[in-house]
Amino acid sequence: MNSRRSWMIVPAHQAEATALVAEWKPDVAVLDLEYTVPPRAKEAARAGVAEMVRKLADSQVDVFVRIERDTRWADVTAAVTRGIAGIVFANPDGVDEVSDLDEWILKAETQNGVEPGSTQLALMLESAKGFWDAAAIAAASTRVCALGVGRIDLTMQLGPVPQDEFRLFRFLMSRTVVAARMHAKQPLGAHWRPGSRGGVATTDATVQAAREARRMGFSGCVCAKPEQVPAVNECFSESSV
Amino acid sequence: MQHDITSSAAPGGDKPLPKFIRRSLVALSINDPRLTEKASACEADAIVLQFDKLSGSDWQQELRARMPAAIHSAARAGAEVFVRIARNAAIAELDAAVFSGLTGIVLTGVSGSAEVRQVCDHLARIEERRGIARNCLEISIDVDNPAAVWHSLDIARASPRFGMLIVNEQALCVSLGMQTQPQLAFDPLEYIKSQLITVALAAGGQAVGMSYPLGLTGQQVEDATLKKAVRRARDTGFKGAMCPHVSWVAACNVGFRPSDDEAAYYRKVIEVFAEGLKRGMASVPLDGKMVDVPVDVRAKLYLQWANRAAARDAEKARARAASS
Amino acid sequence: MNNRVARCVMFVTPTNPRFIDKAWTRGGDVYILDIEDSIAPAEKQRCRTLIRESIEKANKGGASIFVRINKPFVDADLPYAVWPGVDRIMLPKTETAEEMKHAHAIVSRLEKERGVAPGTIELYPMIESTLGAVNIHEILTAIPRRVHSMGGAGGYDMAVSLGIEMFADFDQYAFPVAYVALAAMALDIEAIGAVFVPNTSGRVDQADQAAKQAAALHAAGIHQAGALHPNFIQPLVSGLSPTAEETDWAKRVIEAYEELTDAGESVGELAGKVIDKYEYAAAKRTLEWTAQCAAKDAYKRRAMKRAQASESSPGSGMS
Numbered sequence: 001m002n003s004r005r006s007w008m009i010v011p012a013h014q015a016e017a018t019a020l021v022a023e024w025k026p027d028v029a030v031l032d033l034e035y036t037v038p039p040r041a042k043e044a045a046r047a048g049v050a051e052m053v054r055k056l057a058d059s060q061v062d063v064f065v066r067i068e069r070d071t072r073w074a075d076v077t078a079a080v081t082r083g084i085a086g087i088v089f090a091n092p093d094g095v096d097e098v099s100d101l102d103e104w105i106l107k108a109e110t111q112n113g114v115e116p117g118s119t120q121l122a123l124m125l126e127s128a129k130g131f132w133d134a135a136a137i138a139a140a141s142t143r144v145c146a147l148g149v150g151r152i153d154l155t156m157q158l159g160p161v162p163q164d165e166f167r168l169f170r171f172l173m174s175r176t177v178v179a180a181r182m183h184a185k186q187p188l189g190a191h192w193r194p195g196s197r198g199g200v201a202t203t204d205a206t207v208q209a210a211r212e213a214r215r216m217g218f219s220g221c222v223c224a225k226p227e228q229v230p231a232v233n234e235c236f237s238e239s240s241v
Numbered sequence: 242m243q244h245d246i247t248s249s250a251a252p253g254g255d256k257p258l259p260k261f262i263r264r265s266l267v268a269l270s271i272n273d274p275r276l277t278e279k280a281s282a283c284e285a286d287a288i289v290l291q292f293d294k295l296s297g298s299d300w301q302q303e304l305r306a307r308m309p310a311a312i313h314s315a316a317r318a319g320a321e322v323f324v325r326i327a328r329n330a331a332i333a334e335l336d337a338a339v340f341s342g343l344t345g346i347v348l349t350g351v352s353g354s355a356e357v358r359q360v361c362d363h364l365a366r367i368e369e370r371r372g373i374a375r376n377c378l379e380i381s382i383d384v385d386n387p388a389a390v391w392h393s394l395d396i397a398r399a400s401p402r403f404g405m406l407i408v409n410e411q412a413l414c415v416s417l418g419m420q421t422q423p424q425l426a427f428d429p430l431e432y433i434k435s436q437l438i439t440v441a442l443a444a445g446g447q448a449v450g451m452s453y454p455l456g457l458t459g460q461q462v463e464d465a466t467l468k469k470a471v472r473r474a475r476d477t478g479f480k481g482a483m484c485p486h487v488s489w490v491a492a493c494n495v496g497f498r499p500s501d502d503e504a505a506y507y508r509k510v511i512e513v514f515a516e517g518l519k520r521g522m523a524s525v526p527l528d529g530k531m532v533d534v535p536v537d538v539r540a541k542l543y544l545q546w547a548n549r550a551a552a553r554d555a556e557k558a559r560a561r562a563a564s565s
Numbered sequence: 566m567n568n569r570v571a572r573c574v575m576f577v578t579p580t581n582p583r584f585i586d587k588a589w590t591r592g593g594d595v596y597i598l599d600i601e602d603s604i605a606p607a608e609k610q611r612c613r614t615l616i617r618e619s620i621e622k623a624n625k626g627g628a629s630i631f632v633r634i635n636k637p638f639v640d641a642d643l644p645y646a647v648w649p650g651v652d653r654i655m656l657p658k659t660e661t662a663e664e665m666k667h668a669h670a671i672v673s674r675l676e677k678e679r680g681v682a683p684g685t686i687e688l689y690p691m692i693e694s695t696l697g698a699v700n701i702h703e704i705l706t707a708i709p710r711r712v713h714s715m716g717g718a719g720g721y722d723m724a725v726s727l728g729i730e731m732f733a734d735f736d737q738y739a740f741p742v743a744y745v746a747l748a749a750m751a752l753d754i755e756a757i758g759a760v761f762v763p764n765t766s767g768r769v770d771q772a773d774q775a776a777k778q779a780a781a782l783h784a785a786g787i788h789q790a791g792a793l794h795p796n797f798i799q800p801l802v803s804g805l806s807p808t809a810e811e812t813d814w815a816k817r818v819i820e821a822y823e824e825l826t827d828a829g830e831s832v833g834e835l836a837g838k839v840i841d842k843y844e845y846a847a848a849k850r851t852l853e854w855t856a857q858c859a860a861k862d863a864y865k866r867r868a869m870k871r872a873q874a875s876e877s878s879p880g881s882g883m884s
Binding site for chain 1: 784848
């Protein structure tokens with residue numbers, strides 16, 4: 001298994017998805033059914049995701065699909081098809097939610113001819129409750145391969161503090177690394193700083209965020225934009241010594 | 242009806258702060274031929290003995306034979322003596338290494354409270370077998386893995402034998418996937434250290450550790466740098482540090498206690514407040530600040546700390562003189 | 566209608582008539598009638614007896630009233646603290662769920678006896694020790710009554726609990742503050758929140774420190790702060806109120822987002838800034854905050870008018 005440093009978000013409703021992956025070569029292609037897909041395009045995206053997974057499965061990249069919380073059942077059924085490595089689930093609420101999702105994935109695997117148990121889960125923590133129960137959530141299913149810090153400045157309304165950080169950000173990163181490592185899961189995250197909103201981080205900002213995360217024990221992060229992939233790959237390749 | 246709530250660190254409560262005067266802790270190997278010499282020269286408050294288990298030998302028998310003398314040697318200069326025990330070989334190691342003269346053990350590789358309770362039970366059996374006073378042996382935890390961090394409160398509360406949480410910075414960095422060279426402008430273990438300090442105190446013990454980056458590098462540095470680093474560690478709540486270098490010991494003995502200036506200030510506070518009380522005042526000005534009951538209580542607590550540290554130094558001096 | 570706005574919360578000493586009689590003129594959102602650390606032991610009993618009449622003195626300008634009691638005297642203090650007009654009782658140095666249950670039982674009984682709707686008075690466990698910090702989850706879930714949280718704080722007593730000197734140039738309370746804040750957030754409990762602004766001088770009376778504090782809190786999204794000195798009140802109240810620009814922007818964001826969703830979109834742009842569900846949620850919160858502050862300010866204005874009118878009318882009895 002290749003190291004999973006860069007998890008590149010690719011909108012599932014856009015035909016360019018496969019081309020983008022080929023161009024930017026992330027370690028993980030995250031076909032998105034969530035934030036980047038507007039409601040009007042959601043059904044079509046869901047309908048087309050299996051085909052997209054199949055197309056990408058031949059390449060070197062690991063294919064994940066990011067599902068939307070509120071529609072996770074339909075999203076999972078559509079996404080868990082031959083070629084998928086795993087599901088990215090943002091904002092798990094607690095242990096029960098994760099084990100329920102585990103079972104739903106098993107149903108989809110059986111239904112869609114995917115080897116049962118083979119679909120992994122990358123959990124992105126985005127709520128206070130999630131961070132509180134982080135260790136239990138990480139251990140809630142054997143499918144869990146990664147535990148990450150999600151878009152918490154937005155989801156948890158963490159404003160900037162004078163130290164050029166988001167309030168509680170480093171604490172929550174620290175908590176995530178501990179919870180992930182104690183269960184041998186890959187910690188995902190970057191030390192994003194207050195700056196322009198919208199996830200369009202500059203290369204410098206991306207380098208700083210990823211490099212610091214690597215030094216805080218993380219081994220990969222989400223790339224909201226393809227342009228971030230090279231910097232992220234490089235920073236998370238920094239050796240352990 | 243009043244509630245007499247004596248919490249773990251209630252100002253004016255009957256529990257001193259810190260619980261132990263253990264400002265400097267030095268690790269020495271019983272396999273080191275210069276153990277006695279090093280222990281005698283060492284001015285550390287505590288010595289943590291460790292041993293190698295050489296394969297192809299009956300290490301248990303050898304250890305049993307050597308430990309009592311090793312403990313005695315280590316204690317010559319007045320240090321408290323502990324022995325490092327690996328959790329996953331605890332029963333065998335405890336049998337071989339725990340003898341009278343020890344203050345307690347430092348348990349490594351712990352990941353949960355059940356493990357501590359098991360060790361605690363076995364310690365009780367050894368105390369009985371070896372004529373050591375019941376429940377006198379302490380258990381301190383070398384925090385060296387993420388599970389120990391996550392479960393630190395349960396671990397610290399697992400037994401009334403709990404003494405210290407010792408931050409093993411190198412091991413934590415490795416186990417968390419961090420680098421062992423400091424390359425950040427901030428301490429990546431900042432929140433973990435603060436957590437272990439908070440937990441240890443809440444559980445009635447205390448935490449041992451050093452500030453970043455010295456805690457990670459363990460280097461020998463110039464005096465000013467060392468002094469600043471020890472000060473920062475104290476300002477975070479650590480009550481002592483492991484000293485990988487002899488040069489650290491003196492700085493820790495001086496730094497992990499109120500300074501002479503602080504002690505003088507606290508004496509003044511106590512004096513001024515007592516004076517004020519005599520004149521019926523409940524709040525007295527001193528240097529632009531108001532001294533009231535809580536300030537007076539803190540002054541007494543911290544001055545007691547300074548006095549106990551001085552007494553510990555005197556005790557060690559006497560021990561050194563007696564053994565030379 | 567008084568509401569929960571608490572841009573500036575200040576302690577007042579009921580035993581100091583000069584202070585208590587004039588406190589209402591200072592413009593604070595909340596006054597805390599203190600029986601604890603600002604009151605000398607010899608004065609505590611007299612102070613208890615003054616609480617009830619102090620409620621009306623201190624809330625004349627439209628402020629809400631809290632009462633801070635003593636940890637060692639919970640049973641003795643509460644009967645003097647539970648009255649109509651008290652919104653919240655502060656329990657210093659709370660460390661266990663047991664303490665919460667004990668206080669809750671007494672307050673519940675007194676509410677019934679005194680004609681206060683049961684459950685009206687909030688309890689606020691103040692975390693001032695390491696033990697309180699690590700026990701925070703059980704403390705906040707101990708009772709079936711609305712609780713408030715400080716969201717983590719350092720301060721004098723926490724410093725003593727940690728055995729540290731105060732006013733170092735770094736955040737000495739990193740874990741206790743963050744951990745308590747996380748617990749409150751995880752339980753959806755309203756919390757004050759804190760931001761580390763270095764104060765190596767240790768002085769508590771400097772208005773420019775207050776303005777700095779307010780700006781930092783505002784930027785971090787925190788809208789409540791404590792004042793140790795009257796000089797802090799105005800800087801905090803104005804600094805923690807929404808600005809006209811913020812409110813206008815929030816309205817524009819809401820309009821833009823609703824247009825987006827009408828068209829089946831979820832991400833758009835306004836004046837070069839991203840508009841999405843997160844910005845929409847933040848904008849709604851800003852407008853809610855604006856409305857709450859406006860209501861509180863109006864309530865305070867009306868109260869001030871009434872108070873000033875009664876002061877200047879003949880035979881008002883005001884000296």
